[in-house]
Amino acid sequence: VARAARTGRNPQTGKAIKIAAKTNGKFTPGKALKDLHPKPVKAAAKTPAKKK
Numbered sequence: 001v002a003r004a005a006r007t008g009r010n011p012q013t014g015k016a017i018k019i020a021a022k023t024n025g026k027f028t029p030g031k032a033l034k035d036l037h038p039k040p041v042k043a044a045a046k047t048p049a050k051k052k
Contacts, residue, residue, distance in 0.1 A: 001026050 005021040 001024050003022055003024060006019050008017050008019045009015070010017055
């Protein structure tokens with residue numbers, strides 16, 4: 001995942017600093033991990049609450 005250059009802040013001094021562009025890795029679960037976790041069940045549609 002490519003991340004653009006940006007301006008950040010030094011939390012100790014509050015001074016603005018430049019943060020260089022960089023590339024980070026992206027986690028993609030493999031088949032073994034997917035098999036360990038059950039597939040999510042779709043939630044039922046929400047019904048409005050009854051008024052008293």
